[in-house]
Amino acid sequence: MPLCSFMEDLTLDPFPDEIVSPNMVFKHNRNPSLSPSKIPVPIPAQIFPSSPQTQVRYPLTRKRPPSPGFLTKETTIKSFNFSAGGEWDQEAREQNVEYFVDAFMDRWTQQGQDVSGYKELADMYKSRVGELEEKGKAQTEENIRFRAELEQSRLRIAAAEDALRHAQRDHEIALDELVSRQRAESESVRYEGQKSLQALQAQHESEVDELKRRFERDLEDEKCARLREMNKLHSQTALDAQLSQIELDKTMKELAATRDDLQSVRAELDRERKNTNNLRHNLDTATSNSVTLESTISALKARIEFLESGREEQSEAFERLNQQMMDAMAETNTAKEKLRREETLRRKLHNQVQELKGNIRVFCRVRPTLGNEGVSDAAQFTYPDETEDSKEINIIGPEEKSTLGTVTRKNHNFSFDHVFGPSAQNGDVFDEISQLVQSALDGYNVCIFCYGQTGSGKTHTMSSLDGMIPRAVHQIYETATSLEEKGWRYTMEGNFVEVYNENLNDLLGKAEELDKKKLEIRHDMQKGKTIITDATTVQLESPEMVESLLKRAAANRSVAATKANERSSRSHSVFILKLIGENYITGERSEGTLNLVDLAGSERLSHSGATGDRLKETQNINRSLSSLGDVIAALGQGKKEGHIPYRNSKLTYLLQFSLGGNSKTLMFVMVSPLQAHLSETLTSLKFATKVHNTHIGTAKKQTRVRDV
Ligand SMILES: Nc1ncnc2c1ncn2[C@@H]1O[C@H](COP(=O)(O)OP(=O)(O)OP(=O)(O)O)[C@@H](O)[C@H]1O
Structure with a gap:
């Protein structure tokens, strides 16, 4: 730096009032909270010349000499004041120079100190910079680490987000699955619930029905029992009343006799009194009347004699009466004996008559058209001998x-043992079969079948409330009661079973056991008896009981069927009545069975159009009906018992001892009057004709179907 410019610099402010040096800054830094890095450091202008704050003030070590006025570059010769005496004053000038040198030296020293201060400051700054660089590095490393961590975190966040997204998706899927599963489960639970509710409802209904039935049955039984008791009580009361009446009559008679006796004794006494009075009077009047007295005594004696002779007469009369009574009793006994002999004879004759009529008889019954069937729907049926024997029916066939x-x-043209037209009532039909019922009471096995297509009137004929079953039971009960005086005592046991799909069901058992409880047929070949295991046997103690039995059977069947009369159409029902009679006088015993069979509808397989369970039912029905035909045909051909195909169906096996041999069979062929059923009607009548042509045991006129 040229000295002038340096001087110029100094002239700017060569004597500042206060000197501040970097060292002083250090030295005066007594505040411990201010670290070197935080101390405000004045930066020299040389370092940062632009900074206005960095001007350094230099110390004033010597008093400034008064200014002589110096030559400067602005000074001109003219302007310089030589007159002041300074212009050539060497000493002053030396003094000035010394002064300036001193000042310069001071400043030099000062500068040197400042430089070292600056160096220190620079070192400090360097170390500080180093520190800061270290820190910066550390910071950078940390930054890098942070960045890496940040990156990792970002990655982790991204991964976490991914995972979250996946998890969310999985969760959503799982949630969807869960929802659908839950929905399905709730559906199935609802369905199950509904099902169980329905089942519970059904069970509840069936229980209610069962309870109702049981209640009705109990009520019926109770009614019957009460009725029986009442009857018994009535008869007992009547008997007691009769006996009491007899006793009373006797006592009254005795009383009357005693009264008579008393009156006569009183009269006697009165007379005696009178006599005594007379006697006293006579005694008072002395013996004048002794003759009268004697006569009176003799009169009295005569009277006594008379009375004595009357008692003898009475006892004679009594003996006579006793004798007459003994004679009457002997006669009664003879009459009773005769009656018993006649009853035995009647049984024999009755059986002979039945045998002469043939052990298989066939009746035909045509039902009337019903309310919903028009006259125009009816086929053309005529009954040529209606007014005579009623054995024929004539049918105009289909086109x-x-x-x-x-x-x-x-x-x-068909001919049978009897043909009942549409106007015939159940009572008319029963009149014709009552003799067979009598045979059962006489100890024979009797089978009465109803054959025909569905809706032809089988159930109406057999099991309606005025049908053959109730009528037969009433007749049996009445006959058994009337036979009591001939020494006969009867017990009646009833079973009601059904053959459905070749299984035997108990119609008097519990409805829920229908189709489940297996009944077995056991034959005692020695005794010719059939036992059905586990079947409910009811003692028929009054004819009224049969009504409740029929109702119970119908109710059981309706529980098993979906439609009202469906079950009855698809199964054979067999009402079995065992009649065991014993005569306690003659020691005779009889055991007969009356089987009343309502066969299943006989429609042909091809016509029924059945499938599935219906087809199976129809096949079973047709098989058992044809087995029945085979058994009857085999019996007609006079085959021995062993060769009769009873075992081919449950029905024929069940009725083994009631078909053939000494048993009697009646078949009703039931016919619908409708044109629409004509084909089935002709088939039924042809089957019935075959049965009619079979004769078992006795010679019988053969009849044939005549197609004119
Ligand atoms: N002789 C008759 N008089 C008046 N109505 C009759 C007569 N026969 C049958 N019916 C009526 O005809 C309908 C069918 O009769 P029913 O039920 O007895 O026939 P079904 O042959 O037993 O039929 P399913 O085989 O279906 O049991 C019933 O309503 C019944 O009351």
């Missing part, structure tokens, strides 16, 4: 077309 196109209708 048949020949190959030439001519339409003809065949005339079918």
